[in-house]
Amino acid sequence: MPPPTALEVGRRIAHHRRIARMTQQQLADAAGLGAGTLRKIERGARGASDAVLDAIADALGIDVTRLHRDPDRAADRVHDAMPTLRAVLACWDDPDDGPVRSLAELRAAVAESAAHRLGAQYLRIMRTGPGLLVELLRTLHATPAGGRQELARLAVAACRSVDAVAYKYRALDASGRLLDLMRSLTPLADDPITNATVAYVRTEAFFAGRAHAAGLRALERAIDAALPPASAPTAAARAALHMRAAVIAGRAADHDAATEHMRHAEELADRVPEGVYDGTAVGPDSVRIHEVSLAVSLGDRALPRALEIAREWAPPKSMPAERRSAFYIELSRAQLWAGQPADAFESLKVARRIAPQHAREHRWVREDVATLRRLRRADAESLSAYAEWCGAG
CATH class of the missing domain: 1.10.260.40 (lambda repressor-like DNA-binding domains)
Known part of the structure; x- marks a missing residue:
């Protein structure tokens, strides 16, 4: 290009x-x-x-x-930032001396990084994320033990934003170390909702390793340990765990567990307004998107449910861009498997318009575009341009 x-x-x-x-x-x-x-x-x-x-x-x-x-330009800049991130992770328990901002400024920076993650602005995260993380670790280590809870929660949130980039750009070594760091920080945070969030994020390691049954067990332990859903934040935390458990149960071909977890997710999500809770989008609309993901995980007999949802509903623009883009990527796979290649390509184009960096780095996008090209069931010129854009074979 x-x-x-x-x-x-x-x-x-x-x-x-x-x-x-x-x-x-x-x-x-x-x-x-x-x-x-x-x-x-x-x-x-x-x-x-x-x-x-x-x-x-x-x-x-x-x-x-x-x-x-120029997607290669953005991707190259993300990869160029990875050595800096690895250096931060190498000495996370003994960070270099340096300046630190006030707690209020750090809160604002972490919130901005989380917003970039939800908006699939991965390059923006990597421009500032490693530096923010080392600053938080520096502050955490300089703070007496009794006052570290909020700093630990902020550091977990910063790790999550940077990990989202490392995972999507297939820097799985850095992603794994970030997950380990999040788990190390969780006891310092001393917060059950943070525990649930880390368990939710940790599931990506099980997805990457195709250890779906083990991932389901880990999530079910986290659900058992989670707080009762007595408030919107605690209900949202449990709903997020059930949504994640439903999808990984589907990948494990455990239809009964997947159905049961999705039922719990729906019940809990109905209790909270759609929104972002501790960095995770939760609510009735988010459950619908996970229903599509579950249908794709379960395969043939569940695909009609994904197509039915798409006929009746589309994610509103108020939802985070990354989640909306994921909906259309999942829907595209369902449409492709259901023998609707033209619709599948249209869904991929929508995913790209919503969140270009997310769509380009998604493995399924590349796989499905390559399949569509082999089928020759869509406009060849448009498909070739899309394949060049995302690096599909």
Whole structure:
């Protein structure tokens, strides 16, 4: 894929600026640029460095790949940040000395990183995530034992954001170490909801290792240890564990356990408004998305349920972009297996529009695009362009 020209990049910036209803001066101020510089970039008279494009994308609140449309460039930058992350993990229990922000500033930075994770803004996470993590660890180790609970919870949340990137970009060594770090921090957090969250996230290791039955056992132990659903946060924590357990039970071909866990998830999710609880989207809409995922996990006899959900419902735009994109990726696989290749490709295109970085790095996207090309059941030119974009064989 040839790199975009300065004129192409400039036109995209101007397009997204108009969508955001910002003047050139407003965007320049928000991005820390001169108005004259932005004018030159928009008309293609001047190129923009990665740092400048990052600043403009941040000011617009969009994925930077919407400006330069070069997925390899974004992926390379994520991979370039991995050695720094590995260095942080190598000395997590003895971090280097350095500056630290106030607790309020650290809270805000962790919340921003979590929002980037939910929005599938992986490059933005890796620009700041390793540094934020080492700063939290530095602060944690300098804090007396009695005052570490909140810092430990913040460090777990920061680990989760960075781990989301490591896992999706297949840096499984770093992901595994982040999961171990989260489990080490959990006793310091002294919080049952954090325990449930770590158990939820840890399931990705079982998915990666195809140890589905073991993953189900681990989740069921976490459910047994979770707090009773007496409040929205505790009900949401249990619902999230049941959603995750239903899907991994489906992968383990345990239909009865999958059905039972999904039933519990539905009952609990009905008690809480749709929203993000301790970093996880939970509510009736999130359960519907997990129903589609479960149907794909269970295979043939369950596929009609996934297609039925898609006919009657679509995830609202208020849901996190990563979860909405995942819905269309799962739906695409169901449609492909049900003999609906044209619909499957349309779903993949929707997933890409919602969250480009998430769709591009999803293994199923590459597999299914490659299958569609072999079937030759969609527009060959469009399929070839999509395959080139996501690196499908």
